[in-house]
Every structure is written in C-alpha cells, then in structure tokens.
Amino acid sequence: MSLLRYCIRRIFFALPILFGITLVTFILFHLVGGDPAFLIAGKNASLERVASIRSELGLDRSLLQQYISFVKQTVTFDWGRSWSSQERVMDMFWRGLGPSLSLALPAFLISFLISLGIALLSSYYRGQCFDRGVLIACLALMSFSYLVYIILFQYLFAYKMGLFPITGWDPSWSGRWQYLILPWMISVTVSIGPGVLIYRTAILDESLQGYVRTARAKGLKDTAVYSQHILKNALVPILTIVIMQMPLMITGSLLLESFFGIPGVGGLLIQAIQNADFPVIKAMTVIGSIFYMLFNLLSDLVLTAVDPRIELK
Amino acid sequence: MKVLGILVVIMVSLVSCTKKSQVNDDTIYGVIDANIKGLDPIQAADNYMIKAVSQIYEGLYHYHYLKRPLQLEPQLAESLPTISPDGLTYTIKIKKGVYFQDHEAFPARKGRELTAHDFIYSWKRLADASHKATGWWVFDGRIQGLNEWRQELSQGKVNYDSPISGLTAKDKYTLEIKLTKAFPLFEIMLALPPTFAVAREVVEKTGNEFLNHPVGTGPFLLKEWIRNSKIVLEANPNYRTELYPNEGEDVDRELSRLEDAGKKLPLAKKVVIQIMPERQPMWLSFARGELDHAIIPKDNYSQVFNGKTLREDIRKKGIQILNQPRPDVTFIGINMEHPILGKNKYLRQAMAMAINNQISIDTFYNGRGIPAQSPLPPGFRGYKKSYKKPYDFDLQRAQSYMIKAGFPDGKGLPTFRFELTNASSWSRQMGEFLQQQWAQIGIKIKLIPNNWPQFDKKLKSRQAEIFFMAWTADYPDSENFLQLFFSKNISPGPNNFNFVNRDYDQMYEKMSLLSPSPERLALIRKMVQLVNEEVPAIFLLHRVFRLPYQGWLRNYKEYPGINDFYQYLRIDLERKSKLKPKL
Numbered sequence: 001m002s003l004l005r006y007c008i009r010r011i012f013f014a015l016p017i018l019f020g021i022t023l024v025t026f027i028l029f030h031l032v033g034g035d036p037a038f039l040i041a042g043k044n045a046s047l048e049r050v051a052s053i054r055s056e057l058g059l060d061r062s063l064l065q066q067y068i069s070f071v072k073q074t075v076t077f078d079w080g081r082s083w084s085s086q087e088r089v090m091d092m093f094w095r096g097l098g099p100s101l102s103l104a105l106p107a108f109l110i111s112f113l114i115s116l117g118i119a120l121l122s123s124y125y126r127g128q129c130f131d132r133g134v135l136i137a138c139l140a141l142m143s144f145s146y147l148v149y150i151i152l153f154q155y156l157f158a159y160k161m162g163l164f165p166i167t168g169w170d171p172s173w174s175g176r177w178q179y180l181i182l183p184w185m186i187s188v189t190v191s192i193g194p195g196v197l198i199y200r201t202a203i204l205d206e207s208l209q210g211y212v213r214t215a216r217a218k219g220l221k222d223t224a225v226y227s228q229h230i231l232k233n234a235l236v237p238i239l240t241i242v243i244m245q246m247p248l249m250i251t252g253s254l255l256l257e258s259f260f261g262i263p264g265v266g267g268l269l270i271q272a273i274q275n276a277d278f279p280v281i282k283a284m285t286v287i288g289s290i291f292y293m294l295f296n297l298l299s300d301l302v303l304t305a306v307d308p309r310i311e312l313k
Numbered sequence: 314m315k316v317l318g319i320l321v322v323i324m325v326s327l328v329s330c331t332k333k334s335q336v337n338d339d340t341i342y343g344v345i346d347a348n349i350k351g352l353d354p355i356q357a358a359d360n361y362m363i364k365a366v367s368q369i370y371e372g373l374y375h376y377h378y379l380k381r382p383l384q385l386e387p388q389l390a391e392s393l394p395t396i397s398p399d400g401l402t403y404t405i406k407i408k409k410g411v412y413f414q415d416h417e418a419f420p421a422r423k424g425r426e427l428t429a430h431d432f433i434y435s436w437k438r439l440a441d442a443s444h445k446a447t448g449w450w451v452f453d454g455r456i457q458g459l460n461e462w463r464q465e466l467s468q469g470k471v472n473y474d475s476p477i478s479g480l481t482a483k484d485k486y487t488l489e490i491k492l493t494k495a496f497p498l499f500e501i502m503l504a505l506p507p508t509f510a511v512a513r514e515v516v517e518k519t520g521n522e523f524l525n526h527p528v529g530t531g532p533f534l535l536k537e538w539i540r541n542s543k544i545v546l547e548a549n550p551n552y553r554t555e556l557y558p559n560e561g562e563d564v565d566r567e568l569s570r571l572e573d574a575g576k577k578l579p580l581a582k583k584v585v586i587q588i589m590p591e592r593q594p595m596w597l598s599f600a601r602g603e604l605d606h607a608i609i610p611k612d613n614y615s616q617v618f619n620g621k622t623l624r625e626d627i628r629k630k631g632i633q634i635l636n637q638p639r640p641d642v643t644f645i646g647i648n649m650e651h652p653i654l655g656k657n658k659y660l661r662q663a664m665a666m667a668i669n670n671q672i673s674i675d676t677f678y679n680g681r682g683i684p685a686q687s688p689l690p691p692g693f694r695g696y697k698k699s700y701k702k703p704y705d706f707d708l709q710r711a712q713s714y715m716i717k718a719g720f721p722d723g724k725g726l727p728t729f730r731f732e733l734t735n736a737s738s739w740s741r742q743m744g745e746f747l748q749q750q751w752a753q754i755g756i757k758i759k760l761i762p763n764n765w766p767q768f769d770k771k772l773k774s775r776q777a778e779i780f781f782m783a784w785t786a787d788y789p790d791s792e793n794f795l796q797l798f799f800s801k802n803i804s805p806g807p808n809n810f811n812f813v814n815r816d817y818d819q820m821y822e823k824m825s826l827l828s829p830s831p832e833r834l835a836l837i838r839k840m841v842q843l844v845n846e847e848v849p850a851i852f853l854l855h856r857v858f859r860l861p862y863q864g865w866l867r868n869y870k871e872y873p874g875i876n877d878f879y880q881y882l883r884i885d886l887e888r889k890s891k892l893k894p895k896l
Binding site for chain 1 (some may be wrong): 541766
C-alpha cells in the first residue's frame with residue numbers, strides 16, 4: 001500500500017473518532033459543566049439577565065442545533081471567542097504554544113538523551129552495582145510527586161541559592177531562557193526515572209535475543225553489538241513511546257506553567273473548565289485529540305522507516 | 314560536560330543580571346493572585362479585574378485613599394452630585410481638562426478631552442445586552458429609559474445615537490441623570506468600575522479586541538500585558554494634576570503616610586503587576602524582595618508570625634504588616650426552599666448553636682478573623698461591637714432546640730447535602746469540621762465536592778441544600794449585605810438562601826429609599842435582628858487580612874473599594890538599598 005493511500009485511509013478512519021470526541025465533550029459539558037450564563041451574570045444576577053446572556057451565547061437553542069454548530073466549528077477550526085475573556089480561541093492557543101513549546105521541547109530532548117544514555121549503560125551493566133543503583137535512583141525519583149519537585153527546586157535553587165529567577169517571563173527569545181532553565185531541570189528530573197526504566201526494559205528485551213548472541217559469537221565488539229543491533233531494534237518501542245508523548249508537549253504543563261508564570265497553553269483547559277468557557281473547552285479537546293491522532297499516524301510511519309519488517313496495512 | 318559548562322556560565326551570568334536589575338529600581342512590583350480575563354471596565358466583576366482596570370480607567374467618584382470608613386470623593390466629577398429634592402435627578406459637573414491617553418483612534422494619535430457624552434456612551438455600552446456585561450446590575454432598572462433602550466437595541470430599533478430620557482449631556486461638562494425611583498446610594502454606584510469612562514473612538518477602532526487595548530484617563534497607561542504573566546503600567550503623561558491627600562487617620566501620620574501630601578500623582582513612574590495564582594512563588598518572590606507587597610500563604614504563616622506578633626527575624630528585614638479587616642462576611646447558607654430545613658426554625662437555630670466558631674477561625678484562618686454576629690462587618694452602619702447574635706455556640710441549648718424542632722438527637726432527619734465550593738483540601742476540611750460539629754446534635758451531612766461552575770449552578774438553580782460562602786462588599790453600605798435576604802433577589806440573584814419574609818422586605822424597601830439617618834439605622838438593626846432570629850444563614854466571621862509589604866514601599870494602604878491605590882505608592886530608594894541586602 002502506498003504511503004499516501006495509507007495516510008488518507010488513516011485520516012478517514014480518524015473522522016468517526018473525532019465525531020465521537022465532539023459528542024462526548026458536548027454531553028459531558030451539558031451534564032457536569034455548570035451554567036456559563038450564571039457565571040457570566042455574576043453574583044448579582046437576575047433571571048432577565050441570565051436569559052439575555054443565554055440568548056447571546058446561543059444556549060437557548062435546542063441541543064441538536066448547538067451540537068451542529070460545534071461540529072461546524074470543528075470543521076472550520078473556528079471556535080469563535082472565549083466566553084470568559086472574549087479573545088479569539090485560536091489566538092489564545094497560538095499565543096500560548098510558543099511558551100509551552102519553549103518549556104517542553106528542550107526539556108523533552110534533554111530528558112530523552114539523558115534517559116537513553118543511562119538506560120544503555122544500565123542495561124550494559126545489568127545486574128551489577130551500577131544497574132542496581134540506577135534502578136533504586138529511578139524508583140526514588142518516581143516516588144515524589146511533580147509538585148514536590150517544583151516546590152523544592154523553586155525554594156532551593158531560586159530562592160535560597162538565587163541561581164534563577166523564582167518566576168517570570170520575557171516574551172523575547174533572548175530573554176526567556178533565564179526563566180526556563182529551572183522548569184527544564186524539574187521536568188527532566190521528573191521524567192528521567194520512568195524514561196530510564198522504560199528504555200532499559202526495551203534495550204534489555206533486545207539484548208537477550210538470539211541474534212545478539214550470534215553477533216557476539218561472530219566476535220563483534222560490544223559497542224558494535226549495541227549500536228548496530230540492540231539499539232536499532234530497541235528503537236521500535238522507544239520511538240513509539242517518544243512520539244506518543246509529543247502531543248503532551250503541545251497541550252502544555254499546567255503545574256510548571258502556573259508556578260513559573262509561563263504564559264503557555266497548559267492552564268487554558270483547566271481555566272476554561274473553571275469558567276465553564278465552552279468554546280475553549282471545545283477547541284482544546286479537539287486540538288488535543290487531533291494532535292494525538294496525528295502523532296499516532298506519525299509513529300506508524302516512522303516505525304516502518306526504522307523497521308523494514310513492519311508493513312503499512 | 315561541555316553542555317554542562319555552558320549551562321553553568323549562563324546561570325552565573327543570569328544571576329548577576331537579575332541582581333543588578335533590582336538595585337536603584339524605583340518601579341513598584343505588585344501582585345495579583347489570579348489570571349486577568351480582560352481590561353474592559355464593564356466586565357470588571359472580580360477583585361482582580363477591578364484592581365487592574367482601576368489603574369487605567371476612572372469613574373466620576375472614588376474613595377479617599379487614607380480615610381476610614383471609606384469616604385466618597387470626586388474623581389472625574391468636579392464635586393459630589395447636586396440631587397433634586399425628590400431624589401430623582403442627579404446633576405454632575407465633570408472636570409475640565411481631563412484627557413484620554415494617546416491612541417491611534419484619536420486624531421493625530423493625541424488623546425482628546427473627556428466630556429459628559431463619554432459617560433453617556435460608556436453607560437449605553439454597559440447596557441448593551443450583546444456585551445453580556447457582568448456589571449450591568451449597577452444600573453439595571455435604575456435610570457429612566459435605559460432598560461427600554463437596552464431592549465430596543467437588542468431588537469435593532471435604536472442605536473447608540475438614540476437619546477435616553479434619563480441620560481442627558483446638558484453641555485460638554487454637565488451630566489444629568491434621572492432615576493426611575495429615588496436611590497440614595499446611586500452616587501456610590503458611580504464609583505464602581507463598570508461605570509468608568511471609555512472613549513467611543515477606541516472601542517470602535519479596536520472592536521472585539523478592546524479588552525486588550527485599554528485607553529482611559531487614569532494615572533497609568535498600559536505598556537505591556539503578557540496574559541497569565543504580568544501587566545506593566547507606566548505613568549500617563551496626559552494625566553491631569555491630582556495631588557496626594559493631605560488628610561488621613563492618626564495611624565497614617567504615625568506610619569509617615571502623609572509625608573507625600575500635596576505631591577503630584579502618580580508618585581511612581583512604573584508599576585509591574587505580576588500575575589501569580591500560586592502562593593508559593595508569590596511568597597518566595599516577596600521574601601527575596603522581588604515583590605513589594607504580597608499575601609501570606611496559610612502554610613507560611615508561622616514563618617512570619619509568632620502567634621499574633623511579627624517574628625523578630627522578619628521585623629529586622631524591615632517587612633511591615635498591614636492589618637486589614639475585610640468588609641466581608643463568611644457564612645453557612647441554608648436553602649429556605651428545602652422542605653425540612655426551610656420550614657423548621659428551631660432546627661436552623663440548633664444548627665447555628667452547634668458550631669464552635671472560634672475553633673473554625675483558629676483552625677482555618679490562623680486566628681485572623683472577627684467572629685460575625687450579623688452579616689454586617691465592622692465599620693458598616695448598623696454594626697455594633699456589643700451586639701451578640703441570639704443563637705451562638707451553646708451545645709446544650711442546641712440539643713434542647715433539636716427536641717423543640719421535633720428531631721431529638723437528629724432522629725427522623727435525613728442526611729443533608731453540604732455543597733463544597735471547590736475540591737481544595739481547605740474546603741473539604743472545613744466541610745469535615747462542620748460534619749463533626751453537627752454530628753454532636755445528631756445532624757448528618759454528606760459532603761458534595763464541586764468545581765466552581767457546578768457549585769454556582771446548584772446555588773443559582775436553588776438545588777444547594779447547605780453551603781459555605783463569603784460575601785465581600787461591592788460598595789461600603791450595609792444595604793449591600795442586607796440585600797442578600799431581600800425576596801426579589803432570590804437565586805439566581807444574591808439571595809441564595811431563597812429567604813422570603815414579608816416584614817423583612819417591607820423594611821428593606823423602606824430602608825433603601827432612606828439616606829443615612831437614625832430612622833435608617835433603626836431599620837437596619839431590626840432587619841439584622843430578624844435575620845438572626847430566622848437563621849437563613851449562620852454567620853461565621855469577618856476576615857482580617859495581614860498583608861506583608863517591604864519596608865521601602867511607602868504609603869501602602871490597600872483596601873477593598875480603593876482599587877486605584879498604585880498611584881499613591883512609591884519606592885524609598887534609600888531604605889531599599891539598606892533593606893534589600895538583608896533579604
């Protein structure tokens with residue numbers, strides 16, 4: 001099957017899923033999402049004002065009509081304006097994407113490289129002191145919550161040692177880095193534990209295969225065995241995990257962005273839920289789902305490129 | 314290793330940059346602990362938006378910065394309004410020579426002079442239903458012809474140029490307002506942010522983006538706004554001559570808050586307001602001197618105070634504390650439409666007497682609160698220090714009232730649903746505390762976690778049985794608290810207890826037409842007594858905030874209602890250079 005046909009088929013199959021997501025989002029919002037008209041009318045609301053707001057927001061239309069307009073918005077990628085801040089929803093998303101990616105992408109790359117390096121060394125020395133030490137360290141790192149790292153690092157490195165600004169943001173590319181180093185450090189610390197364990201397992205799985213024994217029997221050096229055989233084959237599960245983590249970079253990190261004053265997209269969905277801001281909830285859910293499906297497709301394509309045994313069907 | 318080395322170099326250079334930028338910096342670094350939705354006065358509903366908007370926009374009136382209780386004084390008006398004998402017509406002279414901040418919407422980009430027409434336009438904009446203005450309640454039903462114009466506008470029958478009988482510009486600087494009925498508090502309404510003046514040209518030029526492009530007549534103009542991060546304000550070069558007040562309270566003299574008397578406002582050239590929803594970074598930034606004022610997080614309270622006194626190490630750093638009794642009341646609300654709770658007064662009275670209020674103040678507010686005897690906070694007309702509510706903590710009496718109510722030891726009572734305002738641990742712990750207190754007299758409650766929209770929906774659709782809430786004054790008059798029990802305000806209005814009492818209504822209607830007088834005061838006290846007897850709400854406390862500020866920040870006296878306070882603040886650079894290194 002040609003690559004193009006495969007991609008078109010996958011996108012075609014994704015449409016019913018997207019339809020299902022819009023339907024579930026719509027139902028959930030109307031069941032447990034609060035009443036935006038009450039929220040906008042505020043504490044001094046009156047029935048007349050609530051009715052007028054409901055009419056302005058289109059909430060007085062039938063549920064079917066409201067859902068159809070949601071589907072239209074999804075098709076056109078135009079979710080209008082936020083009910084809470086009156087900004088264009090897509091402007092909010094694009095404005096936050098840069099800061100979110102500035103935070104997530106470097107942290108992700110650093111974490112990936114360090115985790116992979118440690119996992120390689122750990123699997124090379126499997127069962128030995130180094131390997132055990134790594135396992136204990138990883139489990140120890142994983143046993144604290146994200147929030148503990150944020151509070152600890154912010155207190156220790158920013159406040160006590162004064163190495164970094166405690167919080168803040170500079171929109172210029174040259175100025176923003178000073179505010180990002182500490183969040184990167186936290187993000188890397190948090191993700192190294194699970195990263196090393198997963199990559200180590202993938203590498204160990206391969207290193208116990210028969211072809212590795214054959215390669216060693218041929219007299220290949222360990223470096224060659226690892227770089228040409230084990231790592232290449234272990235890449236399949238590793239890449240799958242890595243690519244599937246990428247959509248999370250786009251949806252941002254709520255805690256890090258909130259504690260460090262980074263104006264990313266991390267808090268958009270949470271704030272929208274708190275304000276019953278349905279246009280933003282709709283947009284963020286749909287965009288998140290689309291990215292998830294796209295990266296899923298990308299993962300399949302990359303895997304076929306990496307491993308010739310995998311076929312597109 | 315190379316990468317690590319480069320990182321270390323970057324870190325070190327950044328550290329030096331950060332430290333240098335703080336020396337000899339007379340910028341004021343303020344803080345708001347929530348994200349700002351927009352900078353449009355008509356949408357300024359929460360304290361955060363109000364604080365941000367009030368630095369840039371102005372209204373006809375505002376409050377004297379130093380005097381307490383709050384004292385209304387002219388801002389864009391020349392003087393207090395002239396009111397006709399029947400209380401229906403307000404004539405207000407507007408200051409001459411007030412200019413909007415420069416903007417491309419004006420000819421040659423120069424801000425034009427403010428006129429009476431700007432207020433008429435701004436108030437029509439507030440009434441325009443398409444804006445869904447949160448602040449519309451301020452004028453709703455009060456000005457002749459305005460509600461009709463609102464309705465006709467939504468039907469396309471009128472436009473912004475159509476006249477309104479109750480709003481007239483007699484000349485360029487004279488505004489005449491005709492009310493539908495006498496409302497002595499009307500001038501107070503004219504100090505609220507939704508009534509602030511905006512320029513039609515700017516609204517029309519910026520369209521839907523107006524909330525991002527504030528252009529007012531106020532002391533500061535918006536230089537930069539990074540949403541969810543910071544707001545940078547600079548002194549408005551077009552600002553008229555307004556002077557720092559030369560009168561205040563005794564405490565202001567003691568704290569040298571009158572040293573700047575007569576100086577031109579704003580005192581600071583630049584203000585940076587950091588947006589910090591999380592308390593830990595706010596507190597750390599303050600403790601390092603990067604913020605000039607802050608809020609003490611509950612968990613950091615012991616780092617600042619030894620009991621109720623300031624710790625010695627904090628005092629040595631020059632950190633000051635502003636004790637601020639809030640114009641608010643926290644309470645447990647009871648839905649009077651509930652078939653059991655609403656119909657059984659003895660049951661509600663027993664519930665009130667089962668709660669040891671002092672424990673809740675000590676546990677949940679670090680002891681920072683004045684036990685509430687009524688909805689009225691100290692300083693409000695009708696508040697009396699010696700007055701005690703009739704159904705205060707008394708467990709034995711509460712048990713005897715349960716017998717009177719027909720439910721000895723709670724027998725025969727269903728489990729009531731107690732709606733938690735949010736899912737925070739604080740909210741849950743407060744619910745558990747009440748659960749324990751009421752269990753002593755046999756009343757069982759089930760804690761229902763909610764997020765805010767869910768809670769709000771239950772409250773306004775009258776589904777909440779029992780709930781915990783606070784009300785902060787919108788304006789400094791007892792009426793703002795007493796309206797909470799007026800039957801015409803039942804949910805979705807502010808009477809979330811859905812309390813209906815004909816006697817109360819009659820007194821409220823009479824009171825709201827009266828100017829401050831002994832007669833009004835007597836009515837207020839009667840209403841308080843009636844509410845305390847009927848117990849639609851169990852009043853808990855009036856919160857006292859202890860706001861820390863740096864020793865180098867001069868004139869800090871923040872208070873709800875005084876939202877434009879940044880113009881009065883300045884940095885004492887000499888003190889800053891001495892105190893900052895100690896942090």
